[in-house]
Amino acid sequence: MSTDPQRFEILLVPEHVEGRDAASLAKSAIRSAVVEATGRRGSSGYPRYAGEGLVADIDPETRTVEALLVDGSELDYGLSARVVDPAER
Template sequence: MTTHPQRFTVLLVPEHFEDPQPATVEAGAVRSALVEATGEQGETGYPRYAGEGVIADIDPRTRTVEAVLVDGAELDYGFQAKIAP
């Protein structure tokens, strides 16, 4: 049986932001949200996490946000969702 993390912090950062330093990624975020596992599987096939106005399908193995809704809407162009280090 594979267990997945029960929570992640999702960071919303400008799309052009590519600094590899974890501290700078967090500092460059325009919003962050602590999301917790819902027990559901998202449309992408990955576990769904929700909290603080963010719903995200996250691949826990690669720590990649596969789909995200922010306050019920798709993420604005020019932004990307990342998992905090």
């Protein structure tokens, strides 16, 4: 049985936004989506999460997005993906 988190929220923010506080990141986000574990691993080797048009491979220990598709395309230049626990907001 996996102990990986089953749900994350991904916030897409401009690259210049700093910090890790979920509330302040949410204020700067141009898009957010709650993604849920698919039970599969992505090509990066990390667990795959999907939801609301986003598909991401996320390292659950560091909360680093290792791969991301937004509506089937790569993330636009100038944007950064940040991972937060949906309960933190």
